[in-house]
Amino acid sequence: MSRAVAVIGAGWAGLAAALSLAEAGVPVTLFDAAPVAGGRARSSALDTPFGRIELDNGQHLIVGAYRETLALIESVGATPLLRRSALELQSPSGFAMRAAPLPAPLHLGWALARASGLGARERLALLGLMARLRSAGWRTPAGETVSALLARLRQPPRLVARLWAPLCIGALNTLPEAACAQAFAAVLRDTLGAGRADADFVTSDAPLGELVPEPALRRLQQLGASLRLRSAVRELRRVPGGWALRAGGDEAPFAAVLLALPPWSAQRLLAPLGLDVAPLRAFEPEPIATAWAFWPADAAPALPRWSLLDEDPARGHYGQWLFDRGAIGEARVAGIVISVASRTDALPAGALADGIAGQLHEAFGDPRPTALRIVTERRATFRCTPDRPRLAIDHFEREAPGLWLAGDWLWPDYPATIEAAVRSGRQAAAAIAARATR
Numbered sequence: 001m002s003r004a005v006a007v008i009g010a011g012w013a014g015l016a017a018a019l020s021l022a023e024a025g026v027p028v029t030l031f032d033a034a035p036v037a038g039g040r041a042r043s044s045a046l047d048t049p050f051g052r053i054e055l056d057n058g059q060h061l062i063v064g065a066y067r068e069t070l071a072l073i074e075s076v077g078a079t080p081l082l083r084r085s086a087l088e089l090q091s092p093s094g095f096a097m098r099a100a101p102l103p104a105p106l107h108l109g110w111a112l113a114r115a116s117g118l119g120a121r122e123r124l125a126l127l128g129l130m131a132r133l134r135s136a137g138w139r140t141p142a143g144e145t146v147s148a149l150l151a152r153l154r155q156p157p158r159l160v161a162r163l164w165a166p167l168c169i170g171a172l173n174t175l176p177e178a179a180c181a182q183a184f185a186a187v188l189r190d191t192l193g194a195g196r197a198d199a200d201f202v203t204s205d206a207p208l209g210e211l212v213p214e215p216a217l218r219r220l221q222q223l224g225a226s227l228r229l230r231s232a233v234r235e236l237r238r239v240p241g242g243w244a245l246r247a248g249g250d251e252a253p254f255a256a257v258l259l260a261l262p263p264w265s266a267q268r269l270l271a272p273l274g275l276d277v278a279p280l281r282a283f284e285p286e287p288i289a290t291a292w293a294f295w296p297a298d299a300a301p302a303l304p305r306w307s308l309l310d311e312d313p314a315r316g317h318y319g320q321w322l323f324d325r326g327a328i329g330e331a332r333v334a335g336i337v338i339s340v341a342s343r344t345d346a347l348p349a350g351a352l353a354d355g356i357a358g359q360l361h362e363a364f365g366d367p368r369p370t371a372l373r374i375v376t377e378r379r380a381t382f383r384c385t386p387d388r389p390r391l392a393i394d395h396f397e398r399e400a401p402g403l404w405l406a407g408d409w410l411w412p413d414y415p416a417t418i419e420a421a422v423r424s425g426r427q428a429a430a431a432i433a434a435r436a437t438r
Helices: 012-023 067-075 106-113 120-135 146-152 157-172 181-190 213-222 263-273 351-364 418-436
Strands: 005-008 028-031 043-048 051-056 083-085 088-090 096-098 201-203 226-228 233-239 242-247 250-254 256-259 285-296 306-308 321-328 331-338 371-382 403-405
Touching (some): 005 012, 005 242, 012 067, 012 213, 012 418, 043 371, 051 285, 051 321, 051 331, 067 418, 088 306, 096 106, 106 120, 120 157, 120 181, 146 181, 157 181, 213 226, 242 256, 285 351, 331 351, 351 371, 403 418
Parallel strands (some): 005 028, 256 403
Antiparallel strands (some): 083 201, 242 250, 306 321, 321 331
């Protein structure tokens, strides 16, 4: 039987795993049904009044705490494309907070002391929440939601509306009344509750494809890996000493298989093997939409590099974050993130774009965008609820030796993030490589 490993899925988890395996000298074949790599964090071209513009399928944010993601970007030589800035939060309603260049936790204390849009009561409540979570080891009661956590720790309504709810919705893609408090605490632990640089915002004006997917594929080719895009894997079969995999009309043997797929995709390959896929089916997908706004490059309103937005669904204002992507060709471009986008499913065609255009005009003034393009990733993440399944990369390895999992749903402490995907991919690759050298 070959020592080769099949990695199915060329998203960030699969790319991280394939690179780690290839660097360790393990023969790798990378499969993906799509024509491009990147999975749910990939580049995408949009037709606009200013021509065809290469952007992303969704606006993503990397923070300083995403060490594995930043290491992956560095390993493929794309770090020069990144811009790193100290934590700064602001919103059109007057909330503003910026971390100071001081050691933790002084950086946060300074930010709160000078924050605008919060009264003394809100500042003390924020510090109290962070202190209580830290003293509890960043653990919350089993089954607790974010709304219950905020109520238990007596967070004032204005602080919830201006800070905690937008952070929860943005980080977990789940409304606070349903979101997992433990996952939210983990995010706070690794950002606001960690070192000063961990809360940094790391942005890029380059499309996502240039950060990892494209340079990762080039590096894999240099390492001798086999790349099979546009190759949907149709069947897995257990054979003596390993696995047989059928993609298209071809069948090939592998010592191990890593499914770097979302749970709803992985279960379709696993169910015919007689494995219990009920935990995978229990994950509920939740969409994220990005409204790409376009103005003439020389006739756009004054935009911050990023900003919290004041959400008001009753008025069609569903945007939570704005990220200014600067001038691209003849256009000025901004990405507006609409998390928990299932709330907009029943809106009439065009109503979401009209609402976002009104939200931008109210926040930043004239002129209104020349055009808006809504891009929705229907299965962007799973709903990060307290009762979601917790699985590990080796969940099926005992019943099906040589079968491994990777993806943003396999880091139990975390919501669905790029960092969770990369961590799981690298962890799975290390386990597979260790078995290969025994």
